[in-house]
Amino acid sequence: MHDSYELQQETASEAEVYDAIILGAGVSGLVAASVLLRQDNERIAVVDEYPHIGGNHIDWSANGFTFDVGSLIFQDDSPLLKHFPELLEHYIHIKPTWGRLNPQGKVTRCPISIADDILGAGPLEICRIAFSVIHSRIWRRNLRNARDFAAFWIGAYLLKRSGLENYMARFYGMPPEHIDLELAEKRMMWIKEHSSLRSLMRKLTQKKPPHMQNKQLARPKAGYAALYEPAKRGLAENGVTFRLGTSIAKVMKGEDHFIVIPTEGRQIASRRMISTVPINIAHRLCGLSQEKPLKTITLISLYFSFAGERGFAQSILYNFSYEAAWKRLTIYSDFYGKTDGREYFAVEVVSNDTITSIDLAEAEFRAHLARNNIFKGDLKLEGGQILENAYPIYTHGAPAEAASQIERLKQFGIESFGRHGAFNYQPTARVSTLEAERALGYHHPEPANTAAPREQHDKRIEFIPCGSG
């Protein structure tokens, strides 16, 4: 072990000493552990308050039904598999399809259907849509927020008519005009991609969506523990110690080392500290003042089983209607098979000022269903979960505020990255993996002549038509 000897002397009686401590055992924390091992660190501690690894990849099972928090789909060409190839055999292969409930009450293509949203609207509406797009492309040059960005590409009229504006408000937890342009430019490129002339022409001439080059995967029916346990074992065999289910009281800084003080159990110490937990939490643990806490989405998941007539064929349905807080539902029985003849699905509801509990979210969802015949039959709530800090909210100025708070952590000596650690809406495990590698300055050794161009490789996931996460 390199220079941890002196530190060991100083703290020997109270703390276990490591080459590095990583806060958070989600994808970012696990990739960080894998990278640090490859960078010749020998003893690494990964600390998480959850009793499991995988972070917000969370499943919930009861009575033979099995659900996820969110709609989690992975790919067989994910860079995560370069770190943990042992995962691949545990995923199941799925063939998901995506649709959206539009404001006119029809289940149609995502994010825009030429047939239903434009041609089916009638000659007068077509003229209005065309005029609005031309107007936007010519006059809407000064883009200030996420709404301006979307309106530039599809026109303000279609933005409203298609329900995309309402979906964006649901997704962000606030109206898109309050959302920083930076998020739209970074994470909503699918709007641009779907509304470019080339893409529109392709849609007009093509009946089926383009063939995906990579395979879509979901966790095994037995849950994320069955998926991630082999990765955890591999890391542990190579020097990673997991302190899971550990509540951290505080993080203290000595002259040149950190000490993590848990509410129970032994302290741990290291010269290097990496954080993938929310920035607000990292500040609190380190006793750093924070004038403006960063806002995050609280996600309510409703888990239903169902027997009856389902009014759509797609496995994933987005809510683009003008009403209700639910944003997406995923039919898990399409992936894992029915249980006792019943289908089952999870509904994601973004918590807001009025929808603050599972009961309220369920009542509103059921009232919305009653107005849109998408489930006719017996619908039973099997359970629900509330996830705080599901993803960051980019209000105006939030990216700059986050950057300054990350800098503050850096000055304190902490490297902060990941979905929460960088306050960066990382839509997929693929993106989290690449960003953790980048933050640690790691490049995989590429075999000569076999490397695919990176942009092409990274684009494949973007096929998920209304974004992910």
Ligand SMILES: Cc1cc2nc3c(=O)[nH]c(=O)nc-3n(C[C@H](O)[C@H](O)[C@H](O)COP(=O)(O)OP(=O)(O)OC[C@H]3O[C@@H](n4cnc5c(N)ncnc54)[C@H](O)[C@@H]3O)c2cc1C
């Ligand atoms: C609803 C949803 C849907 C998604 N859909 C997809 C998808 O379809 N495909 C895909 O590839 N990815 C999807 N993702 C996103 C993707 O998986 C993320 O990019 C990735 O999980 C981010 O990993 P992370 O480690 O940065 O953060 P997280 O997974 O959030 O991990 C952060 C960890 O920090 C821990 N932590 C927090 N506070 C403390 C504390 N005080 N002390 C100790 N530990 C703490 C948490 O317990 C957690 O384990 C989705 C994510 C969500 C939430």
